[in-house]
Amino acid sequence: MTTPVHSRPISERIDWLMDLSRSHSASFCSADNHLARQRYLAEHNTLIIAMKCMDGRIHLPYVTQTPLGIIHPFRNLGGIFELGWPYLGDMLADTVQEAVGAGRRVLVIITYHFSKGARERGCAGFDCNREAAQAHAYHIRSQLETLFGRGHQTVYPLVCGFETDDDALILHGRDQQTLDLASVPVSAIDELPSRLAALFPDMPGPVRRDLLPLVRGNVRHIAEVRTTNRELNIEHREWVICIGRGFDFLHVPNVALIIGPYSPDLSHPIRQAAGIIRANMDSGRIPGDGFLLLSSAPYQEPGTQKARATLKSAFMADFAANVIREAFPELAEKMVTRSAILNWPERRLDVQPACPLCRLPWGNQLLYRE
Numbered sequence: 604m605t606t607p608v609h610s611r612p613i614s615e616r617i618d619w620l621m622d623l624s625r626s627h628s629a630s631f632c633s634a635d636n637h638l639a640r641q642r643y644l645a646e647h648n649t650l651i652i653a654m655k656c657m658d659g660r661i662h663l664p665y666v667t668q669t670p671l672g673i674i675h676p677f678r679n680l681g682g683i684f685e686l687g688w689p690y691l692g693d694m695l696a697d698t699v700q701e702a703v704g705a706g707r708r709v710l711v712i713i714t715y716h717f718s719k720g721a722r723e724r725g726c727a728g729f730d731c732n733r734e735a736a737q738a739h740a741y742h743i744r745s746q747l748e749t750l751f752g753r754g755h756q757t758v759y760p761l762v763c764g765f766e767t768d769d770d771a772l773i774l775h776g777r778d779q780q781t782l783d784l785a786s787v788p789v790s791a792i793d794e795l796p797s798r799l800a801a802l803f804p805d806m807p808g809p810v811r812r813d814l815l816p817l818v819r820g821n822v823r824h825i826a827e828v829r830t831t832n833r834e835l836n837i838e839h840r841e842w843v844i845c846i847g848r849g850f851d852f853l854h855v856p857n858v859a860l861i862i863g864p865y866s867p868d869l870s871h872p873i874r875q876a877a878g879i880i881r882a883n884m885d886s887g888r889i890p891g892d893g894f895l896l897l898s899s900a901p902y903q904e905p906g907t908q909k910a911r912a913t914l915k916s917a918f919m920a921d922f923a924a925n926v927i928r929e930a931f932p933e934l935a936e937k938m939v940t941r942s943a944i945l946n947w948p949e950r951r952l953d954v955q956p957a958c959p960l961c962r963l964p965w966g967n968q969l970l971y972r973e
């Protein structure tokens with residue numbers, strides 16, 4: 604039997620991760636997948652945005668059986684977002700504007716998560732308090748309404764629970780009604796269109812049509828999860844902290860904690876993520892020989908855009924490394940830092956050999972800094 608990835612030495616785990624990113628890029632760029640994605644988007648032209656927790660279990664494409672590159676994720680600790688954050692507000696407004704300009708509607712799925720089997724498997728960002736996490740999702744919904752209107756004809760904000768034992772989505776509709784997809788058997792998949800119509804009477808038809816494949820996919824996924832005997836108590840075995848954007852390739856749950864660059868106080872989610880990694884090591888869920896801090900910034904075009912991505916990614920790696928060194932000096936000794944840029948059209952991750960700020964190879968900063 605081969606050793607599972609999460610218990611291999613850190614250098615092997617990093618090689619595995621880089622292989623994963625390369626094969627993701629290759630598969631993303633393949634003619635078959637490129638065409639399939641184009642066809643999917645031609646048939647379902649609603650832009651789908653997901654706001655979610657950095658928790659590695661919260662993986663919408665995986666649990667809805669949706670091709671990668673369709674759902675645009677915004678990730679942060681606990682799925683905690685304030686739309687007044689300058690960078691987040693700009694990104695969101697630009698993303699919506701671009702879609703609307705191209706004649707597309709926008710569905711924003713606002714997720715919170717919990718475990719039906721054990722409270723402590725809930726969201727660390729809310730101290731495992733399901734009600735608090737759900738209330739925050741409604742808070743984001745109301746901020747979205749402030750930004751994009753309450754008519755919901757162009758931008759539709761949808762609050763959605765994510766129950767991690769079954770990977771089941773819980774759709775929150777009108778008048779506090781919910782549809783728990785864990786309660787829908789695969790045999791009832793044909794009834795879903797009318798159930799969605801009843802739950803979301805104000806949702807434009809095209810948006811409902813484009814939500815439907817995700818809902819069907821989740822019902823099928825739940826059925827598959829139930830046939831596998833998966834261990835629930837190993838939920839936290841992440842050994843990577845990702846900071847920035849462009850981590851779509853991590854389509855494997857429980858590997859990474861992903862922190863978007865949105866909060867004006869990035870140090871808070873970074874400390875929280877480092878605390879989770881330390882707990883994972885302390886409890887023996889991952890080896891104690893090291894963890895990876897990986898930053899990434901995407902770029903569309905060569906030249907200035909690419910140069911900016913390089914600087915941005917290096918800044919984030921350096922910033923996060925410093926936060927971790929200050930808050931967890933012992934853990935920081937086991938930190939392997941890498942800064943990467945992502946060629947967005949090809950989803951190609953290029954790890955930078957050296958820090959462009961100090962010109963030292965990554966990993967040596969610790970030795971030379973002080």
Ligand SMILES: [Zn+2]
Nearest residue numbers: 656658681726
């Ligand atoms: Zn969470």
